Amino acid sequence: MCTGIVESAKVSGSGKGPRGWFKLDEVNVSFDHPFDASVEHSLNIDFVNHAEGPSLRIAVELTPESARKLVEAILTSLTRGEVQIGKDVTLTSQQLT
Amino acid sequence: MHQYRTDMYEGMLAETVMMEGHRGDAINAYFARPLGPGPFPAVLLIHHMPGWDEWYREITRKFAHHGYLATSPNIYYRFGHGSPDDVAAKVRGSGGVPDDSVVGDVEGAVGLLRSLPYSNGKVGVFGTCSGGRHAFLAACRLKGLDAAVDCWGGNVVVPKEKLTPSQPVPPIEYTRDLSCPLLGLFGDEDQNPTLQQVAVLEQELKKHGKAHEFHTYPKAGHGFFYYHSPSYRQEQAVDGWKKLFAFFNKYLSS
Numbered sequence: 023m024c025t026g027i028v029e030s031a032k033v034s035g036s037g038k039g040p041r042g043w044f045k046l047d048e049v050n051v052s053f054d055h056p057f058d059a060s061v062e063h064s065l066n067i068d069f070v071n072h073a074e075g076p077s078l079r080i081a082v083e084l085t086p087e088s089a090r091k092l093v094e095a096i097l098t099s100l101t102r103g104e105v106q107i108g109k110d111v112t113l114t115s116q117q118l119t
Numbered sequence: 120m121h122q123y124r125t126d127m128y129e130g131m132l133a134e135t136v137m138m139e140g141h142r143g144d145a146i147n148a149y150f151a152r153p154l155g156p157g158p159f160p161a162v163l164l165i166h167h168m169p170g171w172d173e174w175y176r177e178i179t180r181k182f183a184h185h186g187y188l189a190t191s192p193n194i195y196y197r198f199g200h201g202s203p204d205d206v207a208a209k210v211r212g213s214g215g216v217p218d219d220s221v222v223g224d225v226e227g228a229v230g231l232l233r234s235l236p237y238s239n240g241k242v243g244v245f246g247t248c249s250g251g252r253h254a255f256l257a258a259c260r261l262k263g264l265d266a267a268v269d270c271w272g273g274n275v276v277v278p279k280e281k282l283t284p285s286q287p288v289p290p291i292e293y294t295r296d297l298s299c300p301l302l303g304l305f306g307d308e309d310q311n312p313t314l315q316q317v318a319v320l321e322q323e324l325k326k327h328g329k330a331h332e333f334h335t336y337p338k339a340g341h342g343f344f345y346y347h348s349p350s351y352r353q354e355q356a357v358d359g360w361k362k363l364f365a366f367f368n369k370y371l372s373s
Contacts, residue, residue, distance in 0.1 A: 024168045024249045024273045024311065026281070028211055050212030055248075055342075057169055057204040060349055062340065068208045076209040077201035 025063070028052040037069045037080040044078055047071050056083040065089035130154035131183050133176075138192060138231045141223025146196035148228060149176050151183035157237030160371035161188035163228045165221065165246035165253045167342075170207030171195055174345065182245075185364060187371075188238060192228045194221050194253075215249075217285040218256060225257040229264065241265045241371040243299075245363075246272065248342060252290060258301065259293035266370035268302045268363055271341050273311035276319045294323045300330040302366040304359045306339030306352070334362060 029051045037046045046069045056064040065088075069080040084092060123129070133151035140146040149171075153159060162182045166175040171193045182189035194216055198209050210216055229242050243266035246254035251272025258267035274281065275290045282289065301324065305317050312320070317335060324331045336343065336355040343352040344359060 024252075026215060026274065026283070026286075028214070030212060048212070050208070052211055054211065055169060057207070062342075062348075062350055066208075066211075068212060070209070070212065075201060076199045076205040079205050079208055081204075081208060 025052075025054045027054060033069070039078055039080055041078070044071055044074060046080075047073075053086075057081075059083035059085070061085055131180065133180050133183065136190075138190075138227055140192060140196070140227040141220045144197065146193055146224060146227075148190050148192040148231075149179050150188075150190045151180045152188045152235075152237070153183055153186055155237070157188075158239035158373060159186060159188045159237055160239050160241045160243070160367070160373070161190070161232035161235075162367060162371070163225060163232060163242060163244045164189060164191040165225065165244065165250035165257070166191055166194060167246070167248035167250045168207065168211070168215075169248075170203035170210075172203040172207075174347065187367070188232055188235060190228055190232060192224045194224050214283055215285045218253070218287070221253045222257050222260050225253070226261055229261070239371075239373040241373070243267065243367050243371050246270065247344065248272065249274075251275075255297075255301065256290045256293065258299055259290065259296045262298050264299045266299050266302070266367055267297075268304070268366065270304045270344065270359070270363075271306060271309055271312065273309075273341070275312060276316040291320055291323055294320075294329065295327045297324070297327070297329045300332070300366075300370055302363065303331065303333040304362065305333065305335045306341060306343050306355070307335050307337050308340040311341070332362075332366065334359070 031049050033046055033049050035046050036043050048070050050068045052066045064083040067082045071078055131153055135147055136150045137145050138148045164179055175191050179189045179191045195206050195210050198206055232242050244254045244257055244264055245268040247270040251269040252275050254267050255269045255272055255275055258264050277289045321333050339352040339355040340350055342350040344356045345351055
């Protein structure tokens with residue numbers, strides 16, 4: 023099925039694609055058909071830079087279970103960073119923008 | 120299905136061409152045709168959400184192999200160029216291709232196909248997945264198509280809360296304007312369209328007296344023609360192709 027489910031967010035940071043590192047400005051998170059993963063539906067994450075065109079994309083297609091593990095890993099890592107570094111995490115985020 | 124003999128000549132031309140699409144925009148299209156003077160019927164293929172990809176090129180040639188002028192316009196042309204999946208991801212992230220743009224591109228492609236000196240003047244439209252939805256939409260909003268095939272098109276019957284700026288009207292609301300016979304192929308395990316949604320669409324077709332032929336296959340979900348994916352169902356796909364060619368042969372022959 024084509025769910026059409028997509029959530030987008032503006033982000034700051036860098037990603038590494040086939041042509042090396044590039045600046046990211048948006049992430050699109052969808053739950054829909056994968057292009058490659060061998061499941062009918064997957065959690066798809068596309069990190070992009072609009073100015074660079076469709077080809078500059080960091081893409082992953084995860085099973086729902088894997089996507090939840092990723093969310094947990096990200097939140098755990100962020101929490102540990104905040105505990106260890108404190109407000110510096112916020113400062114680092116601001117410096118990236 | 121086309122009947123071949125081992126001593127017959129067969130030739131085909133397949134290439135990328137430019138055509139006039141929505142609002143006169145130049146877009147590219149994949150075009151395949153049998154060699155010979157014709158006249159040949161034509162089929163217009165509207166690609167699915169995964170993009171203007173290899174599978175759509177293959178089946179464009181498949182239609183030519185069966186004696187049709189076949190063209191698949193790149194309805195994602197305006198989103199830029201790259202690998203089909205990269206472009207499709209951009210479209211996905213942008214909220215999808217606008218319905219008006221697709222209908223305009225289909226109208227342009229119909230004009231192109233009818234203008235060819237080897238056309239018999241008949242044009243059918245075919246699509247799978249989001250392309251199935253677009254095939255139904257185009258057959259309702261455009262006049263003059265001769266047959267339409269909707270393969271598991273989702274979001275034809277869609278609640279208001281799922282409408283978007285790009286897809287602002289539930290296609291089922293256009294049913295009264297359907298201008299040609301419709302073939303629908305569906306899987307009973309599909310979640311979009313569900314069996315209930317297919318039944319709602321069929322009821323609407325009956326209400327407006329529209330010629331249609333629906334087949335729902337057991338043990339098949341969404342995309343059961345896609346041999347390159349886990350959704351492939353061999354037996355159902357083979358029968359679906361037979362029904363599809365019989366339908367086009369019935370309505371597009373000279």
